[in-house]
Amino acid sequence: MAIEKNFKRIYREDSWKRADHEAVRKTVGWYFYTHQILEVTGEDATAFLEYMYPKNIGNLAIGRARYTPMLNDKAIVRDDVVVFRLEENKYWISTLYAIRTIPWFEKHKGDYKVNVEELTKQWIMYSVQGPRSKDMINDLVAESVDGQKFFEIRDNKIGDIDVKINRGGFTGEEWGFEVYTKKENRAAIEEKLAASAEKFDGRRVTEFQVMVLTLPTEKGYMLMADLEQCTPYSVPGFFSKGINFDKEFVGKEALLKVKEEGPSHELVGFILEDDDANIWSRDKTGEGAEVCLPDGEHIGYVSRFTYSYNLEKSIGFMWLESGRVAKGDTVIINDIEPYKAEITDVVFF
Amino acid sequence: MSIDRVDLRMPDNIGEGVLKNHAAIKTPWEKLISYYDAYEYGCRHMAGIAATFFETIRIFLPDYAERMEELCKTNKMMMKMGFNGGFEGGFAAVHARNNNIHPFMEGGFISSLYGDSGDERLLMNGRVNDFGTYRAEKELDTCPWDILGSEICRISPCGQQGIGECYAGPKVEFNMPEARGCGDPQCRLICENREKYPMPEREIIWETFGPLATMDQIKVTPEEKRYGKHESQYFRKATNFMCRNGLSAEFNHMVGWEGGPYSNFAADYVTYTYQMMMRDGKLTQEEIDNVIECVFEACGKMMFLDCYAVKGLRDYLGVPNDIADGRVLGAYIELLLQIARTEYKIIAFNKDEVIYDIDRVRFMRRSPMLIKAYNALFYGMCKTLVSPEWFCWEETEGVEEGRWRIKIARKIDKYCR
Known part of the structure; x- marks a missing residue:
């Protein structure tokens, strides 16, 4: 089979990718975006996380989140995470590198009274991003997200489904939300997200390269x-x-x-x-x-x-x-x- | 067992600290075969074993289409069984974790990641050109298994397809439009989603060379920029001498070696198929064993029929000039055992006999047919590498379960093959 150097249309002329991308930039795009979640609890949870991450953790208000790298002994970045403070001594860490982070935590746990549990198999997350994402989320939830600050996570409801809504995302959009819910709610929540997106000229984003490459890269x-x-x-x-x-x-x-x-x-x-x-x-x-x-x-x-x-x-x-x-x-x-x-x-x- | 039966060999700890420690294979006469060379040799050797297994199935299934149907059907099913359950399944979940596949990644394209990290272990050096939900492309510059012919190149996309079908999300179809096993300069594996890139439905399972919908998206790395056989990520300074996929999963050399020189890659395509054919009543164990013995014995005899092959091996292993007995073959067997990181005891190693007691389970890599093949191969090699007066055989009496005892010695057998 003769193959010539060409590779046109990988991005520029790919209408599917373009539509996914532009939904987020112009209206609203929603997508399955479950990360690994580590729940850190215990009376030393704050002190332990302060030691594991170079940015402040203890001054986080309950319900707020912070982005921080995790370093090795040579100060090389080994993970970058979002730490949510859900209660005084209960944190969620959103990561994609649990394969590194869990052993690293274990290595440094020492005498800290702390428990680390991975919840990835229990929770799923949807990202809802774009200028109309706030309208779309408000269309769905019981409590308006109007006053919700960036990196603030609140309990809420979509219909009768319990959710946690975090304002944030990986697209650089001013308005973007992450909807956390239990795994068993997947079909029901997807149905509601899809129906709501239609009202706001939104679209389900399915292209991996858009979620992790085109959107985040434009915003650094x-x-x-x-x-x-x-x-x-x-x-x-x-x-x-x-x-x-x-x-x-x-x-x-x-x-x-x-x-x-x-x-x-x-x-x-x-x-x-x-x-x-x-x-x-x-x-x-x-x-x-x-x-x-x-x-x-x-x-x-x-x-x-x-x-x-x-x-x-x-x-x-x-x-x-x-x-x-x-x-x-x-x-x-x-x-x-x-x-x-x-x-x-x-x-x- | 008597230590007197083993001629003097320097204990491993003698000389410790005198020179820097380098990982190497050591022959009985202290000739070191470097990590580099052992890695490459191990892969190529296993490719040779696989090639010989493919010859055996060509005897049973001389019709190309019939053979490919059995091979592709079986190996796709094996992959589907192994990865059944996707993120939820035991084996697949472990693999997903090791490859750091993110929980939000959905669709058959994920399968490409398994291929990508596996390629580097097998010295199938190359690069990913595209990796998205609806299309992925990997090009390989080298392939130690490129001597096997076209079958392996059709089976591999089927295997990828089998893995991909275990994951929820958009489905993709895998093709290999270029394949070194067919004489192409590179291998190229492409997956396409048929919802986005429609094409006529594939009607024959083994028609995995195309056609493709995205020919105009292919990227061909020019010859001068391609990798050589020693340039997998495990041997590149730029990747810090480890393999790292695009999701930053890191694989160390232990992973590389176990999935490369130690692997049973491609031979298992045939042995799995034999198992299925036996299950379906198409073949018996006796028929398979007989063909394996015939073909591997012949290969062994041919390996050292020419005097230069014997000279070459003696030089490679550092055999002293005055040694021309079973120890030469013994040294070669030790080379393979060390590459397979298999524990063995030297029961005898002298001018009259060589006996090894080997961890059978470790060496056979979950495939008893491999032991059968090696017994025949070593027997055949013995005839030309040492002499027709010498035999190499497996001793079974008084041998513990899980052990493999090989003896090399003179004997007379009026019914030998």
Whole structure:
């Protein structure tokens, strides 16, 4: 079978992906987005989590949540999670890396009076995102979410189904919600979400590449594939904001050194000149395509590659040696051919 | 057992700390075979074993279509049985966890992840070009199993299909439009969802080479940028010498070795099919055993028919010039046992006899037919590598259950094969 280099339409001309993406950006998109949930309880739950995460946990009000990385002893990011404080000594941790986090917790549990239970098989979560998501959620719930703050989780009801509604998401939309409910409610809740979405010109999003690539990338949201080998200071923006060096936490000593000396590598955004390329990136497998300076010096790899339907450009993230490039510079991505890319912020619009 | 029957061999702890410790296979004469070489040799050897098993089933099922029907049907079903239940099932749930498949990921495309991490273990080095709910594409630059012919290349997509069908969500169809086993320069596995990319329904289970709806989305990595056989993620500095999938699941070298050089990959395609054919009354154990013995014996004899093959192996194993007896074959067997990370005791190792007492269960990789095959292979090898006066056989009397005792010695057998 003769195969020619082509790969057109992977993103740009893919009407399915475009429709999924634009539903979230223009009206409302809803999708099954269950993460792993670890429930941490016990009289030392707060102290334990303070030690496990570099950002403050103890000052979270009940019903509020915080995004934080989890570090190893070398201050390398091993997970990034959202910690919900549900009660004084009861937390939910939303993660996609329980495979790393659970053993890491076990290793550091020591004498802390704390219990860690995984609830992933009991709870499911739907993400409802976009400018009309608030209208859609209000159409469904017993208690209005009008006054609900970002990263605030409240108990609510959809019909007779008990739910927890968190205002948040992984799309960068100002209005977005996560609906948690027990697994046995899946069919009933999907029926209600689908019916409500129709009223607001919404759509069920099913494309994995939209949920985890096109939507988050446009707004600078990182995946673990981007964060591999990174310290929090490798990542621009809010990632390192709020790290509390006045407390003890795993990786503190190494992170202080990184803070003083600067990270060896940094994550930057890029826009490709050729919007019909298909670049190998770490979010697919392996190390990703090589990135070089125009003189050919190899300075890093592509960690993410996708398409911005808002910019109509191929975009992504790169993991580069620190200080080698600045915004506006041109680098070369060595994929099946050399591609010119312009260095940008990690937030594209 | 008498220690006197084992000629002097330096204990493993002698010399400890003198040189840096490197993982290696060690022959009886201290020749070290590097981790790199042992890994590659182990994979290629198992590909050879698999190729020989495929020859056996070609005897039973000479018609290509009939053979492919049995192989694909069985192996798709085996995968479906193994992964039945998706995230909820025991075996599948463990695999999902190991591959860090996120709980929200739904659809047959998830199956690609199993293939991807498995490829790296098997030195089928390459890259994922696309990974979405409705389409995924993986290209492989190398494949130690590329000597097996076209059958394996048709069975693999069927297996992927079987796994994919165990998951809820959008269904996909797997195809392999390019396959090194058919002579193509690369292998390419593509999954497409037929709701998004409609095509005529596949009517024959083994027609897994296409056609495709998304030919215009294929990405071909040029030859100069492809990986060589030693360049799986386990051997690349850029991936920190470990395998990591796109979801950041990490696989260490133990996972790699157990799923690579130790695996029974592709031979099990045939042995599973034999089991099903026996269950259905199409073949008997005796018929299968006989063909396995015939084919593997012949392969063993052919391996060292040429003098340069003997010289090559002696050099590879570091056999001293004055040794030309059963110990040469013994050293080769030890190489395979060490690659298989199988415990063995050396009962005898001298100019008159070589005897090993081996962990049978570990070596047979859940397939008793493998022991049958190796007994025949070693017997055949013995005839040309050592001499027709020498035999290699399995001793059964007085052997503990779960052990495999191999003896290499001179004997006369008026009914030998």
